[in-house]
Amino acid sequence: MNTKDFFDIKQKVIVILGATGILGSRYVDFLSSKGANIVISDLSFEKCESLALEVMKKYGVDPLPIKADITKEEDIINVFELTIKKYGKFDSLINNAQIKPEGFYAPFEKYSKDTLMKVLDGNLGAVIISCREACKYFLQFGSGSIINISSTYGNIGADQRIYDGVKNIYFPDERFSSPVSYGVTKAGILNLTRYLASYYREKNIRVNTLTPGGVFDNHDELFNQSYSSRTLLGRMAKADEYNAAILFLVSEASSYMTGANLIIDGGWTAI
Ligand SMILES: NC(=O)c1ccc[n+]([C@@H]2O[C@H](COP(=O)([O-])OP(=O)(O)OC[C@H]3O[C@@H](n4cnc5c(N)ncnc54)[C@H](O)[C@@H]3O)[C@@H](O)[C@H]2O)c1
Structure with missing residues (x-):
C-alpha cells in the first residue's frame, strides 16, 4: 500500500490573490x-504584512506579503516576479479576490456600464491575466496548479x-x-477553468474551480433564515469550512483532477 501523505504541502509555495478577506485569511492560516x-x-500592504507576521509567529513559516491591485496587469506580473525572487518557484x-466597486449592488435597470466593466475586469479579466502569467512560469517548472473561485450564483441563477x-x-x-455582474463573472470562471485545463492538458498544469456557498458573516436574521432554508444542511457555511477543500486542491491529493468544479454549498444546488 502506498502510505505517502498526499496532503503534504510542506515547503510548497502558494500564491493567493485577494488573500486578506474573510475566506482568503482562513486559507492563509490553514495552509x-x-x-x-x-x-x-491584496490591496492593503498593511493587512498582508500583519497576516504574514501572524502566521510566521504561529507556524514558523516564511510567507511573503505583496501589495497588488489585480486590475493592474503590472501588479500581477510583479507578484510573480517577487515570488520567484524570494522562493525561486511557486506551486x-x-x-x-472579488471586486465590489461603487454601484455594485445597484438594481439591474440602474446598473452603470462603468460598474459593470469594473466587475467584469476584476472578477474575470484580471483572473485570466493572472492565470496567463502563472502558466508562463508553470510551463518552465513543468508543473503547477490553479484554483479559481466561483460561487453558487456562477453555477445557477441567483435566487432573488x-x-x-x-x-x-x-x-x-x-x-x-444579487447583482448581475457577480453571477455572470462567476459563471465565466467555470469556463475559464475548463478552457485552461484543456489548453494545458499535457503540460502537468491542473486548473480547477472551487465553488463555495454563502458564509455567515453577521447577516441580518431574515436573510440568514431565507438562505439557510435553501440549503439541505439548513445553514450558511462557517468561514473555515472550505479550508480542507483548498488543501485538497493545492495538494497531490487532487492529482487526477483538472477542469473540474468542486461545489461545497450545503446542498443548495443538489435540488
Ligand atoms: N464569502 C462568501 O459567502 C462567498 C461565497 C461564495 C463565493 N465566494 C467567493 O470567495 C472569494 C472570497 O470571498 P470573501 O468572502 O473572502 O471576500 P472578501 O471580500 O472578504 O475578500 C475578497 C478580497 O479581495 C480583495 N480585493 C478586492 N479588490 C481587489 C483588487 N483590485 N486587487 C486585489 N485584491 C482585491 C479584497 O481586498 C478582499 O481582501 C471571492 O471570490 C468570492 O466571490 C465567497
Whole structure:
C-alpha cells in the first residue's frame, strides 16, 4: 500500500490573490499551519504584512506579503516576479479576490456600464491575466496548479426571492438583489477553468474551480433564515469550512483532477 501523505504541502509555495478577506485569511492560516509558504497578496500592504507576521509567529513559516491591485496587469506580473525572487518557484495560484466597486449592488435597470466593466475586469479579466502569467512560469517548472473561485450564483441563477424584505443599505429606496455582474463573472470562471485545463492538458498544469456557498458573516436574521432554508444542511457555511477543500486542491491529493468544479454549498444546488 502506498502510505505517502498526499496532503503534504510542506515547503510548497502558494500564491493567493485577494488573500486578506474573510475566506482568503482562513486559507492563509490553514495552509500555513500545514507548512506551506504563502504569498499573501491584496490591496492593503498593511493587512498582508500583519497576516504574514501572524502566521510566521504561529507556524514558523516564511510567507511573503505583496501589495497588488489585480486590475493592474503590472501588479500581477510583479507578484510573480517577487515570488520567484524570494522562493525561486511557486506551486499553486489561488484566484480568490472579488471586486465590489461603487454601484455594485445597484438594481439591474440602474446598473452603470462603468460598474459593470469594473466587475467584469476584476472578477474575470484580471483572473485570466493572472492565470496567463502563472502558466508562463508553470510551463518552465513543468508543473503547477490553479484554483479559481466561483460561487453558487456562477453555477445557477441567483435566487432573488431570498432577498425579499432584506434592507438595501447601498440603495435604500430599492429592493436588495444579487447583482448581475457577480453571477455572470462567476459563471465565466467555470469556463475559464475548463478552457485552461484543456489548453494545458499535457503540460502537468491542473486548473480547477472551487465553488463555495454563502458564509455567515453577521447577516441580518431574515436573510440568514431565507438562505439557510435553501440549503439541505439548513445553514450558511462557517468561514473555515472550505479550508480542507483548498488543501485538497493545492495538494497531490487532487492529482487526477483538472477542469473540474468542486461545489461545497450545503446542498443548495443538489435540488
Ligand atoms: N464569502 C462568501 O459567502 C462567498 C461565497 C461564495 C463565493 N465566494 C467567493 O470567495 C472569494 C472570497 O470571498 P470573501 O468572502 O473572502 O471576500 P472578501 O471580500 O472578504 O475578500 C475578497 C478580497 O479581495 C480583495 N480585493 C478586492 N479588490 C481587489 C483588487 N483590485 N486587487 C486585489 N485584491 C482585491 C479584497 O481586498 C478582499 O481582501 C471571492 O471570490 C468570492 O466571490 C465567497
